[in-house]
Amino acid sequence: MEQLNGTVALVTGASKGLGRAIAIAFAREGADLSINARGAAALEAVAVECRALGARVLAVSGDVADPADRERLVSLTLDRYGRVDVLVNNASTLGPTPLPQLADTDPVAFDDVVRVNLAAPFRLARALVGGMLLRGAGLVVNVSSDAALNGYPGWGAYTAAKAGLDGLTRVWAEELTGTGVTVVSVDPGDMDTEMHRAALPDDDPASLARPEDVAEAFVALAVAGRAPAPRVEAADLRRAVW
Amino acid sequence: MIATATDLPTLPAALRASGPAERRGVRRDRVRLMVVDRAAHEVRHTRFDRIAELLGPGDVLALNTSRVVPAAVRATRASGQAVQIRPCVRRPGEWDVLAVQAAPPFANVPLVPGEALRMGAVSARVLGRRPDIPLLWRLRLPRSEGLDLVLRHGEPIRYSYVPEPVPLDDYQTVYAGPPGSAEAPSAGRPFSWELLGRLRRRGVGLAPLLLHTGLSSYQDDDFDAQHHLYEEWFEVEPPTAEAVNRARRVVAVGTTVVRALESAADESGWVTPRRGWTRLAVAPDRPPRAVDALLTGLHEPQASHFDLLRAFVAEPLLRRAYVEAIERGYLWHEFGDAALII
Numbered sequence: 001m002e003q004l005n006g007t008v009a010l011v012t013g014a015s016k017g018l019g020r021a022i023a024i025a026f027a028r029e030g031a032d033l034s035i036n037a038r039g040a041a042a043l044e045a046v047a048v049e050c051r052a053l054g055a056r057v058l059a060v061s062g063d064v065a066d067p068a069d070r071e072r073l074v075s076l077t078l079d080r081y082g083r084v085d086v087l088v089n090n091a092s093t094l095g096p097t098p099l100p101q102l103a104d105t106d107p108v109a110f111d112d113v114v115r116v117n118l119a120a121p122f123r124l125a126r127a128l129v130g131g132m133l134l135r136g137a138g139l140v141v142n143v144s145s146d147a148a149l150n151g152y153p154g155w156g157a158y159t160a161a162k163a164g165l166d167g168l169t170r171v172w173a174e175e176l177t178g179t180g181v182t183v184v185s186v187d188p189g190d191m192d193t194e195m196h197r198a199a200l201p202d203d204d205p206a207s208l209a210r211p212e213d214v215a216e217a218f219v220a221l222a223v224a225g226r227a228p229a230p231r232v233e234a235a236d237l238r239r240a241v242w
Numbered sequence: 243m244i245a246t247a248t249d250l251p252t253l254p255a256a257l258r259a260s261g262p263a264e265r266r267g268v269r270r271d272r273v274r275l276m277v278v279d280r281a282a283h284e285v286r287h288t289r290f291d292r293i294a295e296l297l298g299p300g301d302v303l304a305l306n307t308s309r310v311v312p313a314a315v316r317a318t319r320a321s322g323q324a325v326q327i328r329p330c331v332r333r334p335g336e337w338d339v340l341a342v343q344a345a346p347p348f349a350n351v352p353l354v355p356g357e358a359l360r361m362g363a364v365s366a367r368v369l370g371r372r373p374d375i376p377l378l379w380r381l382r383l384p385r386s387e388g389l390d391l392v393l394r395h396g397e398p399i400r401y402s403y404v405p406e407p408v409p410l411d412d413y414q415t416v417y418a419g420p421p422g423s424a425e426a427p428s429a430g431r432p433f434s435w436e437l438l439g440r441l442r443r444r445g446v447g448l449a450p451l452l453l454h455t456g457l458s459s460y461q462d463d464d465f466d467a468q469h470h471l472y473e474e475w476f477e478v479e480p481p482t483a484e485a486v487n488r489a490r491r492v493v494a495v496g497t498t499v500v501r502a503l504e505s506a507a508d509e510s511g512w513v514t515p516r517r518g519w520t521r522l523a524v525a526p527d528r529p530p531r532a533v534d535a536l537l538t539g540l541h542e543p544q545a546s547h548f549d550l551l552r553a554f555v556a557e558p559l560l561r562r563a564y565v566e567a568i569e570r571g572y573l574w575h576e577f578g579d580a581a582l583i584i
Contacts, residue, residue: 071410072393075309075421079389082420123411130417133435134307134450179439 002030003223008081010034012064013091015042017193021211022088022218027055029219034058034077064091064120074127084128086222089121090143097198099154110157117161122168129181136180139225141218142169144185166231173230184227188214188234250543250561251568258403259578262412271434274572274579278555278563285563287570290432290580299445300490304499306427307419307450312396312410317359325351328399330424330456331472335385338378342461350461353379361395375470377460389421399425403575422454428539428576429496449485452477453502469546473519476502480515486532487513493535497550500524500533507532525549536583540567540574554583
């Protein structure tokens with residue numbers, strides 16, 4: 001059964017890894033999709049995969065941290081579908097790898113990580129949450145990380161941004177209580193992705209979750225249209241019905 | 243009917259808001275609000291967020307959710323001359339545009355029928371002047387091109403009283419939805435979600451609709467004074483029609499909302515869901531039927547805006563409001579203060 005028929009979902013960072021898996025999982029469930037990533041060719045390949053599953057897909061390439069690109073993403077999506085029901089802020093960057101300690105972190109790279117991982121999700125959600133509030137329904141999912149809660153050496157910029165994203169989510173979720181609009185951050189756990197390999201090349205892929213499996217947690221959230229808490233772990237969402 | 247408001251005081255240049263309230267250190271919902279109370283025949287002065295005290299259960303705020311697009315589009319003529327085109331009516335494969343200089347003072351540029359205009363890699367063909375509004379040019383472009391061309395090559399239309407570029411985000415209302423307005427439907431700009439939430443809790447309904455605004459100026463004072471109206475796209479969906487028909491009092495947030503609702507209303511003021519183009523001009527000889535009250539920005543008395551306001555307010559009270567707004571230093575235009583006619 002297609003559980004997301006009639007749902008319009010916007011997924012950023014959708015050309016590979018978790019974003020791609022979420023887009024494909026949403027497509028399989030019948031969602032109308034707007035997908036975004038910087039690389040147009042890889043994004044179009046995902047669009048083709050999703051269309052093959054019967055989904056309507058708008059692919060808008062661009063950098064979520066760039067105001068003009070972000071405006072194109074928002075405007076073209078709203079022009080095509082009239083609204084967004086589910087926003088998945090998945091686009092994310094580690095910054096330069098191998099990951100430097102904070103004392104060695106290039107301040108420009110730090111700013112870039114904060115722009116992509118924290119400011120862009122805020123700005124994108126802010127552009128779309130108004131429509132959700134008018135309709136009294138909507139879901140914003142911010143992809144977080146266990147790094148947000150820990151002090152892993154080398155992960156300074158990423159951790160600062162993801163912890164900020166968790167904080168943003170907590171406040172927004174509180175402010176939107178009773179409006180029908182949910183904001184949640186999801187820790188997907190360690191996955192076998194290009195990003196994980198870049199950060200931790202020595203990890204055994206067999207010990208990591210597959211993005212396709214983790215994506216099912218995002219389907220569960222989108223179907224429910226709400227979340228059990230402002231911060232959840234994907235593994236728990238896949239295990240439990242709440 | 244054309245307003246003759248020449249005896250009204252001239253607007254001092256300093257009262258033209260040069261940018262968003264937030265950049266002046268004022269929250270968007272804390273700009274000033276002038277209340278024109280028709281029953282009491284008086285003009286009062288308050289702050290925008292106190293509008294919640296003036297509205298209550300049974301009132302419906304009708305909101306234009308149209309998103310502003312960057313409608314000052316860079317183009318190049320075959321001669322190599324840079325020109326700015328401002329699309330105001332967009333249909334698949336065909337635009338009606340104002341063509342102006344690429345830099346201030348943005349005077350009109352006569353195009354040549356048959357010539358090609360390039361926007362990035364896309365070429366548009368000039369078909370000729372629009373017969374009913376000769377300052378507008380009809381362009382043909384590939385049917386696959388449309389909004390994205392504007393988004394890629396445009397910037398927000400900015401008039402001389404806004405000296406510095408303002409990011410497109412700053413023109414949007416907090417409830418902006420589908421894109422298409424050439425200029426900001428700015429009456430709703432002062433609303434914050436905090437304020438809209440408070441209004442909802444007071445029992446005030448929020449009813450969204452869509453009207454993509456065109457241009458407020460043809461960049462030609464004489465032509466502007468003739469009030470040439472062209473069609474604008476609007477959409478009134480069933481839930482909004484129902485909410486408006488049920489309302490004790492319908493407050494239009496902006497003149498664009500008046501235009502949309504009145505275009506969807508019959509002679510008795512009953513609103514039916516509709517979408518399409520409208521050229522309706524609400525004025526004293528065609529007063530509002532569905533709309534009871536109006537929240538509006540402050541615009542120059544010479545503008546056609548004045549004509550529409552006269553459909554709501556008897557002229558002596560309206561003139562008093564204009565005079566008081568100027569005397570008290572209200573800020574005007576899209577980033578300025580607001581007025582509520584109840």
